[in-house]
Amino acid sequence: MSVDTNKVIECYGCGLFIDKPSVEKKKLFKCPRCNSKISLDKDHSFDSLYYAISSLLLFAILNIYPIVSLNVNDNILKATLIGTVSILFEQNFFVVALIVFFTIILAPVLNSLAIILSFIQMHTRFKLFTDTVLHDAFHFFKQWGFIEVFIISIIVTYIKLIGMVSSTKFDIGFYVMLVYIFCFYMSNVKFEGKNVFGD
């Protein structure tokens, strides 16, 4: 018996193949067998591109300003995004430094770049990478970017530091990072990885 493969979808939670048409209207539905959420294809939105460009620009600005600063005996101490990685290298924590560098700097930046390049390749004749590379890169860097965890860590650090040094304050970098995370999150939400294949 032949099945229209465009009208079925597999639940990767339990391996059940489900008919798509009955749930076409919904963007998200649950597998009848294992209750896992199954997301259907969504339309590509240009908003994703704008958010990704904004993310990259904000990321550049965020690296200029300190995130947290404090004053100890007239010494101004500052924490920057790059500083958190470089200090780990200086203290010979190479594995931790690489993990931190990858999860808070490299993965988020490459994720935004993958989105921007996908749009460029889809709408122009310019081809730098294959569709597969862009699709895989988007999903891989999305999974390994932990910038939202990092912002919670900054808040925890702030509370920790304020107990030791009362002059501790959030600096401009922290507020830029809040906007950056919003743009970064929105660029991922509005982007559909599969659309890079142009089917």
Next chain:
Amino acid sequence: MVLISCKNCHKVYQREDYSSFVCTRCNHKVRKRIKDSLQVSLALVVSAIFLYIPAMVYPMMEVTRFGVSIESNIIEGVISFLEYENYFIAFVIFTASVVIPLIKLVGLLLIFVSLKIHTRMSNKTKILVFKFIEAIGKWSMIDIYVVAILASVIQMDELFNIKGGIAATSFALVVIFTMVAAHRFDTRIIWDEQRKS
């Protein structure tokens, strides 16, 4: 005829059998299930269990004040916050650094063992536990980031200085290993095993 789909790009195919082939859309190899998924994930979880011990025992941070260095591991850090009546931070650090990694390790191990030994846990519960483990995975990195930020900001030589401890490497690897283990595990085999039995 059987249905098989590419886990990478989700394209569905109708084939004669479950033999592997290359996806026409994304060029990845399409298999019925991820190859050696249980073995690889189990090996990573066992490695993470071994790394969890030094991560808890050895110091996570070294604080130097007026030339005097004090090293503290994760649990000692939590206790010091409780002593300073900083309950919120104590709760966050304890949850992110002790409870979450433990839940991940025990949860994954329980799911893997339940595939070979009969347990009362239903498949829906296993999937629920797995999804929860996947969702909380990265949040254990909080402590590593806190140490990194503190070490970068507090640098006043012998007067006031914060350095990472040797547990930081083991702890970071526990987080990464459990995340890769969860990502590599193909939950569809939970339902395959049930059908076999």
